[in-house]
Amino acid sequence: xxxxxxxxxxxxxxxxxxxxxxxxxxxxxxxxxxxxxxxxxxxxxxxxxxxxxxxxxxxxxxxxxxxxxxxxxxxxxxxxxxxxxxxxxxxxxxxxxxxxxxxxxxxxxxxxxxxxxxxxxxxxxxxxxxxxxxxxxxxxxxxxxxxxxxxxxxxxxxxxxxxxxxxxxxxxxxxxxxxxxxxxxxxxxxxxxxxxxxxxxxxxxxxxxxxxxxxxxxx
Amino acid sequence: xxxxxxxxxxxxxxxxxxxxxxxxxxxxxxxxxxxxxxxxxxxxxxxxxxxxxxxxxxxxxxxxxxxxxxxxxxxxxxxxxxxxxxxxxxxxxxxxxxxxxxxxxxxxxxxxxxxxxxxxxxxxxxxxxxxxxxxxxxxxxxxxxxxxxxxxxxxxxxxxxxxxxxxxxxxxxxxxxxxxxxxxxxxxxxxxxxxxxxxxxxxxxxxxxxxxxxxxxxx
Numbered sequence: 510x511x512x513x514x515x516x517x518x519x520x521x522x523x524x525x526x527x528x529x530x531x532x533x534x535x536x537x538x539x540x541x542x543x544x545x546x547x548x549x550x551x552x553x554x555x556x557x558x559x560x561x562x563x564x565x566x567x568x569x570x571x572x573x574x575x576x577x578x579x580x581x582x583x584x585x586x587x588x589x590x591x592x593x594x595x596x597x598x599x600x601x602x603x604x605x606x607x608x609x610x611x612x613x614x615x616x617x618x619x620x621x622x623x624x625x626x627x628x629x630x631x632x633x634x635x636x637x638x639x640x641x642x643x644x645x646x647x648x649x650x651x652x653x654x655x656x657x658x659x660x661x662x663x664x665x666x667x668x669x670x671x672x673x674x675x676x677x678x679x680x681x682x683x684x685x686x687x688x689x690x691x692x693x694x695x696x697x698x699x700x701x702x703x704x705x706x707x708x709x710x711x712x713x714x715x716x717x718x719x720x721x722x723x724x725x726x727x728x
Numbered sequence: 729x730x731x732x733x734x735x736x737x738x739x740x741x742x743x744x745x746x747x748x749x750x751x752x753x754x755x756x757x758x759x760x761x762x763x764x765x766x767x768x769x770x771x772x773x774x775x776x777x778x779x780x781x782x783x784x785x786x787x788x789x790x791x792x793x794x795x796x797x798x799x800x801x802x803x804x805x806x807x808x809x810x811x812x813x814x815x816x817x818x819x820x821x822x823x824x825x826x827x828x829x830x831x832x833x834x835x836x837x838x839x840x841x842x843x844x845x846x847x848x849x850x851x852x853x854x855x856x857x858x859x860x861x862x863x864x865x866x867x868x869x870x871x872x873x874x875x876x877x878x879x880x881x882x883x884x885x886x887x888x889x890x891x892x893x894x895x896x897x898x899x900x901x902x903x904x905x906x907x908x909x910x911x912x913x914x915x916x917x918x919x920x921x922x923x924x925x926x927x928x929x930x931x932x933x934x935x936x937x938x939x940x941x942x943x944x945x946x947x
Contacts (some may be wrong), residue, residue, distance in 0.1 A: 559829060559862065568818075571818060573818070573821045573825070574825060575824075575825055575828055578821050578824045578825055578828065579821070581821070581824070582817060582818070582820075582821040585817040585820070586817050598801060598804040598805050599787075599790060599792075599801070601801075601804070602792045602797050602798070602800070602801040605794075605797045605800070606792075606793060606794055606797055609794055609797065610778060643778065
């Protein structure tokens with residue numbers, strides 16, 4: 510039986526983008542189904558009844574939810590090409606640690622960057638840049654977090670990049686000015702078609718952030 | 729070289745307890761180092777500089793932090809005995825999903841059960857029991873979440889059990905009255921020495937919760 514792969518996703522979602530990148534890296538053909546997150550489809554509610562969230566990867570009818578778990582599933586099932594996690598257990602634990610760091614820190618502080626103002630926003634900018642600094646130090650001299658090739662942490666982190674530009678615009682700061690090595694890493698990632706073709710258009714993401722600010726009564 | 733294993737831990741921590749259970753299941757001899765979480769040791773700050781939290785597993789001098797990541801590391805390195813994660817990729821993704829569910833839902837709502845009162849506490853009790861119901865349905869007719877043997881989800885969840893009794897006492901409710909099958913699972917887990925010997929004394933946990941309530945000015 511040929512593999513049937515479906516991705517329930519929402520175009521600006523960093524959590525969805527990372528699965529798109531991984532599937533592209535692995536060369537997997539799949540059906541992309543756009544969800545309306547304000548009006549969820551019966552399929553989404555059936556496939557992810559616990560969290561009711563995108564992304565959901567459906568492989569031969571069986572769902573995998575939570576993006577880092579789906580990312581590991583993709584890496585394990587299609588392990589013939591572009592391995593994301595290292596084969597060494599200790600390095601694998603480290604990769605999981607940094608991907609978890611991205612999920613626990615970057616998304617939440619990112620939301621504060623576009624959804625707050627004044628002192629609160631200034632504190633969030635400082636915290637955000639601190640986290641980028643921590644990640645930049647972890648990257649060190651390596652081309653990618655995964656070493657010489659795009660790995661688990663790279664895919665997890667670069668999926669947030671389109672939003673970084675939104676944060677910079679609303680927060681009036683520059684990641685590149687503070688952390689040029691980090692942006693050099695971004696550029697290396699963007700040279701890969703699996704990444705550049707999986708990211709939505711910059712302007713669309715900015716417009717969407719504007720829409721969210723209006724929806725939540727900010728400004 | 730013989731393996732040198734050290735666990736930086738704090739006795740009432742569910743996140744530490746799960747590593748104690750896993751190490752016991754695997755028959756690993758290790759040095760337990762109790763941390764004072766209000767006055768962290770230089771070793772803890774050195775081994776987990778990012779989060780500065782217990783538990784940290786130190787294997788031949790190299791640290792692994794974040795309990796679910798350390799649990800997977802233990803399972804991968806000492807895979808000769810008592811496998812925690814299934815060998816099938818899909819079942820492994822499912823086990824990771826439910827362990828993640830426990831971490832995202834049970835701990836946070838649990839804190840609300842001993843740290844709030846009145847309406848807020850009642851809402852938390854309802855939510856907590858809903859989650860237990862979800863887990864009970866997932867368990868179904870199986871003796872353990874891992875099937876016939878203690879698995880990844882069992883170890884992750886049972887580590888919270890001593891705190892359940894604290895929640896019941898402060899919230900004046902009974903998990904067993906609402907979810908007897910869940911408590912039957914607890915009892916099956918407790919029959920295992922790896923579990924029962926890894927859990928702290930019930931009364932000590934209750935006294936510690938009382939101390940936390942005082943510290944945070946509750947009552």
